[in-house]
Amino acid sequence: MKNMKAVVYKGDGIIRLEDRPIPDIQKDTDALVKVTLTTICSSDIHIKHGAVPRARKNIILGHEFVGEVVRVGHDVKKIRPADRVAVNVETFCGKCYFCKRGYVNNCTDKYGGWALGCRIDGGQAEYVRIPFADNCLTKIPDSVSDEAALFTGDLLSTGYWAAKMADIRLSDTVAVIGAGPAGIAVMKCVGLYNPSRIIGIDIDDSRLELLRKNRIADVVLNPLRDDVEKVVRDMTEGRGADSVLEVAGSKESFETAWRIARPNAVVGVVAMYEEDQVLPLPSMYGKNLTFKTGGVDASNCEEILRLIENGKLDTECMITHRTTLDHIMEAYQIFENKEDGMIKCAVRV
Numbered sequence: 001m002k003n004m005k006a007v008v009y010k011g012d013g014i015i016r017l018e019d020r021p022i023p024d025i026q027k028d029t030d031a032l033v034k035v036t037l038t039t040i041c042s043s044d045i046h047i048k049h050g051a052v053p054r055a056r057k058n059i060i061l062g063h064e065f066v067g068e069v070v071r072v073g074h075d076v077k078k079i080r081p082a083d084r085v086a087v088n089v090e091t092f093c094g095k096c097y098f099c100k101r102g103y104v105n106n107c108t109d110k111y112g113g114w115a116l117g118c119r120i121d122g123g124q125a126e127y128v129r130i131p132f133a134d135n136c137l138t139k140i141p142d143s144v145s146d147e148a149a150l151f152t153g154d155l156l157s158t159g160y161w162a163a164k165m166a167d168i169r170l171s172d173t174v175a176v177i178g179a180g181p182a183g184i185a186v187m188k189c190v191g192l193y194n195p196s197r198i199i200g201i202d203i204d205d206s207r208l209e210l211l212r213k214n215r216i217a218d219v220v221l222n223p224l225r226d227d228v229e230k231v232v233r234d235m236t237e238g239r240g241a242d243s244v245l246e247v248a249g250s251k252e253s254f255e256t257a258w259r260i261a262r263p264n265a266v267v268g269v270v271a272m273y274e275e276d277q278v279l280p281l282p283s284m285y286g287k288n289l290t291f292k293t294g295g296v297d298a299s300n301c302e303e304i305l306r307l308i309e310n311g312k313l314d315t316e317c318m319i320t321h322r323t324t325l326d327h328i329m330e331a332y333q334i335f336e337n338k339e340d341g342m343i344k345c346a347v348r349v
């Protein structure tokens with residue numbers, strides 16, 4: 001059996017580039033995909049830190065990538081060999097109680113929900129087996145490049161889902177806390193709803209500059225310098241933001257989220273926390289907030305790719321670095337330590 005290069009989670013804070021056997025399809029609904037472009041997600045760092053209890057040791061990491069189909073099982077109908085495809089972060093059966101209602105994150109199949117690069121081998125590798133290929137692979141339109149499509153299945157799926165759950169109306173003020181990769185993807189998708197104002201909040205000025213330069217947010221605030229709650233209230237006649245999406249994942253950002261929300265707002269908690277957070281109900285009594293929590297139901301890749309194809313959604317500004325799979329461990333180092341202004345690194349395989 002031939003070998004390939006793959007990034008493997010070894011447990012105890014260790015990940016390593018190793019040789020692994022090339023996988024093959026196991027079920028008639030599987031596809032084998034040759035990965036062409038992959039990337040590192042902050043969830044990979046959460047796995048490394050042991051903050052994802054369901055992540056298995058010796059699993060190949062990677063859940064955000066695009067590739068080319070090599071082989072498909074007998075029951076795969078929509079996807080053919082040689083198709084260029086975007087891959088859903090979540091694989092799902094499409095038949096269980098939750099899938100039928102669109103809640104694919106909660107798919108009850110053994111391979112359902114966020115399994116790739118967590119419970120089953122993922123796409124920081126030369127090849128990957130994809131279960132439920134018809135549900136979880138989406139053909140990339142010819143005019144869309146690998147780089148333009150790279151974030152379809154994870155970051156943009158998250159942004160798409162988050163913007164939808166925020167119940168945004170025309171002329172609303174929407175605050176997004178966190179201007180890392182997920183925050184940017186969320187703001188980009190919030191923009192599709194044409195709110196009157198997107199407020200981007202982060203403690204990193206270089207990230208705020210990226211928001212400003214690329215017109216991703218209308219207003220940028222740094223909590224280390226700005227009184228965020230006061231500024232948001234001043235901008236909204238004392239009310240607060242109509243919707244808040246919390247994508248930063250710290251104790252402070254969680255508190256900011258409900259503080260800057262106006263009464264009866266939706267507070268969408270998109271971030272993945274590494275520790276418990278407190279809901280101080282007495283302090284927020286009477287605000288009548290609706291909290292919605294993560295993770296993403298990644299089942300809108302077709303819509304997302306159509307938006308990319310038509311120039312409505314463009315996240316290539318997030319690719320600040322490029323490398324190859326041989327050098328991915330260096331990219332991990334830079335990504336984890338947020339060095340060199342890295343937002344996302346596109347890793348050519």
Ligand SMILES: [Zn+2]
Binds near residue numbers: 042043
């Ligand atoms: Zn991810």
Ligand SMILES: [Zn+2]
Binds near residue numbers: 092093097098107109
């Ligand atoms: Zn299911």
